[in-house]
Amino acid sequence: MSQNEPVSVHILDREYTVGVEPAERDSLTAxxxxxxxxxxxxxxxxxxxxxxxxxxxxxxxLAHELQLVRDELARQQQRFQSTLDGLNRRLDGALDDGH
Numbered sequence: 001m002s003q004n005e006p007v008s009v010h011i012l013d014r015e016y017t018v019g020v021e022p023a024e025r026d027s028l029t030a031x032x033x034x035x036x037x038x039x040x041x042x043x044x045x046x047x048x049x050x051x052x053x054x055x056x057x058x059x060x061x062l063a064h065e066l067q068l069v070r071d072e073l074a075r076q077q078q079r080f081q082s083t084l085d086g087l088n089r090r091l092d093g094a095l096d097d098g099h
Contacts, residue, residue, distance in 0.1 A: 011036045012043070012051060038062065 004019035009032035020028045038058040043049045 009036075012039050012054070014051075035062070 001043050003021075005022055006017050007028055008015055008017050008076055009029060010016075011032060012085070016032075018028060035058060038061060042057050042061075045056045083092050
């Protein structure tokens with residue numbers, strides 16, 4: 001069983017320490033950089049913007065992007081399954097014709 005190790009990330013000039021498995025360290029760091037960039041983009045030049053509002057808007061944007069990816073994945077899986085079903089029908093038909 002692997003141990004979580006503390007990883008420090010910086011988001012909007014604030015430091016956060018998060019426990020993460022060693023194998024997930026790079027992914028967490030990349031996610032923190034993505035969140036920091038998104039929050040900076042939303043905050044723009046308004047340094048007085050409430051951090052909680054910026055965080056919620058960034059989270060909403062990222063959740064929306066995740067939902068779009070999930071929707072596309074579901075569509076691709078449905079197309080794949082349809083293609084696979086069609087190939088199975090053709091294979092069954094070819095095997096039936098051969099006997």
